[in-house]
Amino acid sequence: KLSSNQNNKVPKDDLTKPGASFAVGSQHPISLVKNQIVEINEISLAESSILFHDFSVPDSSVVLPDPNQEIPDFTWPEWELSLKKLALENNSIEYKSKNIPSTSGVFNPEVFHLEHLTLLGNEITLKDETASLTLEKFQFLEASGFELKDLILSIKTDEQGTAISRFYVETNRSFVDAEADLSYESIQQLIENPELAKLNLEVSELALDLRDSY
Numbered sequence: 001k002l003s004s005n006q007n008n009k010v011p012k013d014d015l016t017k018p019g020a021s022f023a024v025g026s027q028h029p030i031s032l033v034k035n036q037i038v039e040i041n042e043i044s045l046a047e048s049s050i051l052f053h054d055f056s057v058p059d060s061s062v063v064l065p066d067p068n069q070e071i072p073d074f075t076w077p078e079w080e081l082s083l084k085k086l087a088l089e090n091n092s093i094e095y096k097s098k099n100i101p102s103t104s105g106v107f108n109p110e111v112f113h114l115e116h117l118t119l120l121g122n123e124i125t126l127k128d129e130t131a132s133l134t135l136e137k138f139q140f141l142e143a144s145g146f147e148l149k150d151l152i153l154s155i156k157t158d159e160q161g162t163a164i165s166r167f168y169v170e171t172n173r174s175f176v177d178a179e180a181d182l183s184y185e186s187i188q189q190l191i192e193n194p195e196l197a198k199l200n201l202e203v204s205e206l207a208l209d210l211r212d213s214y
Helices: 187-192
Strands: 020-023 029-032 037-046 049-053 080-096 111-127 130-142 150-158 161-170 175-183 198-207
Touching: none
Parallel strands: 037 080, 049 080
Antiparallel strands: 020 029, 029 037, 080 111, 111 130, 130 150, 150 161, 161 175, 175 198
16 A cells, blocks of 8 residues: 655655655655666555546547657666565556456456556666666466466666576466576667577476467
């Protein structure tokens, strides 16, 4: 449960000052050590329900991006980020863009409902053109019947490579336990010519069931 009060608010002009801090709830301070540096001790949400229903008609005047438009070069964010702990436990999310019920055995991106959503992570960082993430647990049950029983991930990426020291995923009837290393000259090269990247993949356990694909 997230909570806030007036005492947790910091004037907008103060957020860019060295040492500025504010809180999400009363026990999870967020500190801006200096400009473009964010340090977060903890983000948590438990036993909560999030509903988003949007039945509006899409705007036909919206101009879609040109698929032939040149993709801008990749640049690392100038921000530095550190999140020590992420704890989302036993939450539910319901999204609907059409007012119809969910159907067991059929996944519908216009109507989906996640139950028992849990996401636990730590040491999520972005600094000096390096990003890292550790997920201890990720699980949910979708209304169609698909279940992500567990996802464990430890990943680190920089300008020359991506290392996945642990990747474990288990669904209704399938699971895989693996690790991988992906090397490349630059992230820009990876975007433009992914076939030039070198992949080293080691799978220690694997069990696949085609019924998980539908």
